[in-house]
Amino acid sequence: GTFQRPHLLLCCLLGLHLPVLCLMGVWRGYGVAHVAAEMSVPLAAVACARLARNRRLASFFTTFGLVYCSSVLVHLSGGMVEAHFHFFVLIGLIALYQDWVPLLWNVVFTLVSHGAGSALASGLIFNHDAGQNKPWVWAVIHASAVLAASAGVVIFWKNTELEQRRNMALVEHLGAVEIERTEAMSGLLVNLARRNQSLLNRQLEVITDLELREQEADVLEEL
Numbered sequence: 001g002t003f004q005r006p007h008l009l010l011c012c013l014l015g016l017h018l019p020v021l022c023l024m025g026v027w028r029g030y031g032v033a034h035v036a037a038e039m040s041v042p043l044a045a046v047a048c049a050r051l052a053r054n055r056r057l058a059s060f061f062t063t064f065g066l067v068y069c070s071s072v073l074v075h076l077s078g079g080m081v082e083a084h085f086h087f088f089v090l091i092g093l094i095a096l097y098q099d100w101v102p103l104l105w106n107v108v109f110t111l112v113s114h115g116a117g118s119a120l121a122s123g124l125i126f127n128h129d130a131g132q133n134k135p136w137v138w139a140v141i142h143a144s145a146v147l148a149a150s151a152g153v154v155i156f157w158k159n160t161e162l163e164q165r166r167n168m169a170l171v172e173h174l175g176a177v178e179i180e181r182t183e184a185m186s187g188l189l190v191n192l193a194r195r196n197q198s199l200l201n202r203q204l205e206v207i208t209d210l211e212l213r214e215q216e217a218d219v220l221e222e223l
Contacts, residue, residue, distance in 0.1 A: 006096035067109035079127030114139035
Protein backbone atom coordinates (compact mmCIF):
# COMPACT_ATOMS: atom_id res chain seq x y z
CA GLY A 1 0.00 0.00 0.00
CA THR A 2 0.93 3.68 0.10
CA PHE A 3 2.24 3.25 3.64
CA GLN A 4 3.59 -0.30 3.81
CA ARG A 5 6.04 0.01 0.91
CA PRO A 6 7.90 3.11 2.16
CA HIS A 7 7.65 1.83 5.73
CA LEU A 8 9.25 -1.48 4.81
CA LEU A 9 11.96 0.35 2.86
CA LEU A 10 12.76 2.62 5.80
CA CYS A 11 12.80 -0.31 8.21
CA CYS A 12 15.29 -2.07 5.93
CA LEU A 13 17.45 1.09 5.76
CA LEU A 14 17.33 1.36 9.53
CA GLY A 15 18.37 -2.26 9.80
CA LEU A 16 21.30 -1.66 7.43
CA HIS A 17 22.59 1.06 9.76
CA LEU A 18 23.23 -1.51 12.47
CA PRO A 19 26.11 -3.48 10.90
CA VAL A 20 27.61 -0.33 9.36
CA LEU A 21 27.68 1.52 12.66
CA CYS A 22 28.97 -1.59 14.47
CA LEU A 23 31.89 -1.85 12.07
CA MET A 24 32.55 1.87 12.33
CA GLY A 25 32.48 1.73 16.15
CA VAL A 26 34.97 -1.14 16.27
CA TRP A 27 37.15 0.60 13.69
CA ARG A 28 37.12 3.79 15.75
CA GLY A 29 38.36 1.86 18.77
CA TYR A 30 35.18 1.45 20.78
CA GLY A 31 34.65 -1.84 22.55
CA VAL A 32 32.30 -4.46 21.18
CA ALA A 33 30.15 -4.28 24.31
CA HIS A 34 29.90 -0.49 24.01
CA VAL A 35 28.89 -0.67 20.36
CA ALA A 36 26.41 -3.49 21.01
CA ALA A 37 24.78 -1.46 23.77
CA GLU A 38 24.38 1.54 21.48
CA MET A 39 22.98 -0.61 18.69
CA SER A 40 20.40 -2.21 20.99
CA VAL A 41 18.30 0.97 20.76
CA PRO A 42 17.84 1.07 16.94
CA LEU A 43 17.41 -2.72 16.98
CA ALA A 44 14.50 -2.31 19.38
CA ALA A 45 13.18 0.54 17.20
CA VAL A 46 13.12 -1.74 14.14
CA ALA A 47 11.25 -4.43 16.06
CA CYS A 48 8.68 -1.96 17.40
CA ALA A 49 8.25 -0.36 13.97
CA ARG A 50 7.45 -3.73 12.43
CA LEU A 51 5.08 -4.78 15.24
CA ALA A 52 3.18 -1.50 15.57
CA ARG A 53 -0.24 -1.55 13.90
CA ASN A 54 -0.89 2.17 14.00
CA ARG A 55 0.77 3.90 11.06
CA ARG A 56 1.95 6.98 12.89
CA LEU A 57 3.19 4.91 15.82
CA ALA A 58 5.13 2.72 13.39
CA SER A 59 6.59 5.80 11.67
CA PHE A 60 7.47 7.17 15.12
CA PHE A 61 9.70 4.18 15.91
CA THR A 62 11.30 4.23 12.47
CA THR A 63 12.02 7.96 12.68
CA PHE A 64 13.37 7.62 16.20
CA GLY A 65 15.67 4.78 15.17
CA LEU A 66 17.02 6.65 12.14
CA VAL A 67 17.68 9.88 14.07
CA TYR A 68 19.29 7.88 16.85
CA CYS A 69 21.60 6.31 14.26
CA SER A 70 22.46 9.82 13.06
CA SER A 71 23.43 10.74 16.62
CA VAL A 72 25.53 7.59 16.96
CA LEU A 73 27.24 8.36 13.66
CA VAL A 74 28.09 11.87 14.87
CA HIS A 75 29.29 10.44 18.17
CA LEU A 76 31.47 7.76 16.57
CA SER A 77 32.97 10.32 14.17
CA GLY A 78 33.98 12.54 17.05
CA GLY A 79 31.43 15.23 16.22
CA MET A 80 32.58 15.81 12.65
CA VAL A 81 30.55 18.43 10.81
CA GLU A 82 30.23 16.13 7.80
CA ALA A 83 28.50 13.50 9.94
CA HIS A 84 25.75 15.98 10.78
CA PHE A 85 24.62 15.88 7.14
CA HIS A 86 23.09 12.51 7.94
CA PHE A 87 20.33 14.36 9.81
CA PHE A 88 19.45 16.17 6.57
CA VAL A 89 19.63 13.00 4.47
CA LEU A 90 16.96 11.56 6.73
CA ILE A 91 14.53 14.30 5.69
CA GLY A 92 14.31 12.92 2.16
CA LEU A 93 13.90 9.38 3.49
CA ILE A 94 11.26 10.17 6.10
CA ALA A 95 9.40 12.23 3.49
CA LEU A 96 8.56 8.92 1.78
CA TYR A 97 5.80 8.54 4.36
CA GLN A 98 4.06 11.55 2.76
CA ASP A 99 3.05 12.64 6.26
CA TRP A 100 4.11 15.74 8.19
CA VAL A 101 4.05 13.98 11.60
CA PRO A 102 7.21 11.86 11.06
CA LEU A 103 9.00 14.97 9.77
CA LEU A 104 7.96 16.82 12.93
CA TRP A 105 9.27 13.94 15.02
CA ASN A 106 12.52 14.24 13.10
CA VAL A 107 12.81 17.89 14.15
CA VAL A 108 12.05 17.08 17.79
CA PHE A 109 14.50 14.19 17.90
CA THR A 110 17.18 16.33 16.27
CA LEU A 111 16.71 19.01 18.92
CA VAL A 112 16.75 16.54 21.82
CA SER A 113 19.67 14.48 20.51
CA HIS A 114 21.87 17.53 20.00
CA GLY A 115 20.96 19.16 23.30
CA ALA A 116 20.75 16.13 25.57
CA GLY A 117 23.72 14.44 23.90
CA SER A 118 25.91 17.46 24.55
CA ALA A 119 24.64 17.59 28.13
CA LEU A 120 25.84 14.03 28.68
CA ALA A 121 29.28 14.74 27.24
CA SER A 122 30.50 18.05 25.84
CA GLY A 123 32.22 16.48 22.84
CA LEU A 124 29.57 13.89 22.07
CA ILE A 125 27.78 15.85 19.32
CA PHE A 126 29.80 19.01 18.62
CA ASN A 127 33.53 19.21 18.02
CA HIS A 128 33.71 23.00 18.16
CA ASP A 129 33.82 25.27 21.21
CA ALA A 130 30.64 27.20 20.37
CA GLY A 131 28.59 24.02 20.25
CA GLN A 132 30.17 22.58 23.37
CA ASN A 133 29.71 25.79 25.38
CA LYS A 134 26.14 26.48 24.24
CA PRO A 135 24.79 23.09 23.18
CA TRP A 136 21.10 23.96 23.34
CA VAL A 137 21.58 27.07 21.25
CA TRP A 138 23.24 25.01 18.56
CA ALA A 139 20.66 22.28 19.03
CA VAL A 140 17.97 24.85 18.21
CA ILE A 141 19.98 26.01 15.19
CA HIS A 142 20.28 22.48 13.83
CA ALA A 143 16.63 21.69 14.59
CA SER A 144 15.54 24.92 12.88
CA ALA A 145 17.51 23.99 9.77
CA VAL A 146 15.90 20.54 9.75
CA LEU A 147 12.49 22.17 10.27
CA ALA A 148 13.04 24.54 7.34
CA ALA A 149 14.12 21.69 5.07
CA SER A 150 11.16 19.57 6.21
CA ALA A 151 8.78 22.46 5.53
CA GLY A 152 10.20 22.73 2.02
CA VAL A 153 9.59 19.03 1.45
CA VAL A 154 6.01 19.30 2.72
CA ILE A 155 5.31 22.30 0.46
CA PHE A 156 6.80 20.44 -2.50
CA TRP A 157 4.71 17.31 -2.11
CA LYS A 158 1.55 19.27 -1.30
CA ASN A 159 1.99 21.23 -4.54
CA THR A 160 2.61 17.94 -6.34
CA GLU A 161 -0.60 16.52 -4.90
CA LEU A 162 -2.53 19.62 -5.98
CA GLU A 163 -1.16 19.33 -9.51
CA GLN A 164 -2.07 15.65 -9.61
CA ARG A 165 -5.60 16.44 -8.45
CA ARG A 166 -5.91 19.18 -11.05
CA ASN A 167 -4.69 16.84 -13.77
CA MET A 168 -7.14 14.15 -12.65
CA ALA A 169 -9.97 16.70 -12.60
CA LEU A 170 -8.97 17.85 -16.09
CA VAL A 171 -8.91 14.28 -17.37
CA GLU A 172 -12.34 13.65 -15.85
CA HIS A 173 -13.67 16.87 -17.38
CA LEU A 174 -12.29 16.00 -20.81
CA GLY A 175 -13.79 12.53 -20.48
CA ALA A 176 -17.18 14.02 -19.61
CA VAL A 177 -16.93 16.42 -22.57
CA GLU A 178 -16.04 13.53 -24.88
CA ILE A 179 -19.03 11.55 -23.63
CA GLU A 180 -21.32 14.54 -24.18
CA ARG A 181 -19.88 15.05 -27.68
CA THR A 182 -20.37 11.37 -28.51
CA GLU A 183 -23.94 11.42 -27.20
CA ALA A 184 -24.67 14.60 -29.16
CA MET A 185 -23.23 13.08 -32.34
CA SER A 186 -25.25 9.91 -31.80
CA GLY A 187 -28.40 11.97 -31.28
CA LEU A 188 -27.68 13.94 -34.46
CA LEU A 189 -27.22 10.77 -36.48
CA VAL A 190 -30.41 9.28 -35.07
CA ASN A 191 -32.36 12.43 -35.94
CA LEU A 192 -30.86 12.46 -39.44
CA ALA A 193 -31.77 8.82 -39.92
CA ARG A 194 -35.33 9.48 -38.78
CA ARG A 195 -35.65 12.41 -41.16
CA ASN A 196 -34.28 10.32 -44.04
CA GLN A 197 -36.68 7.54 -43.16
CA SER A 198 -39.59 9.99 -43.03
CA LEU A 199 -38.60 11.44 -46.39
CA LEU A 200 -38.30 7.96 -47.88
CA ASN A 201 -41.73 7.02 -46.56
CA ARG A 202 -43.21 10.15 -48.13
CA GLN A 203 -41.56 9.32 -51.45
CA LEU A 204 -42.96 5.80 -51.31
CA GLU A 205 -46.39 7.15 -50.48
CA VAL A 206 -46.22 9.51 -53.47
CA ILE A 207 -45.10 6.70 -55.78
CA THR A 208 -47.80 4.38 -54.44
CA ASP A 209 -50.41 7.08 -54.93
CA LEU A 210 -49.22 7.62 -58.50
CA GLU A 211 -49.39 3.86 -59.15
CA LEU A 212 -52.94 3.72 -57.87
CA ARG A 213 -54.06 6.61 -60.07
CA GLU A 214 -52.15 5.63 -63.19
CA GLN A 215 -54.18 3.80 -65.83
CA GLU A 216 -51.65 3.40 -68.62
CA ALA A 217 -49.78 0.12 -68.40
CA ASP A 218 -46.46 1.47 -69.71
CA VAL A 219 -46.33 4.34 -67.22
CA LEU A 220 -47.44 2.03 -64.40
CA GLU A 221 -44.67 -0.41 -65.23
CA GLU A 222 -42.12 2.41 -65.24
CA LEU A 223 -43.35 3.57 -61.85
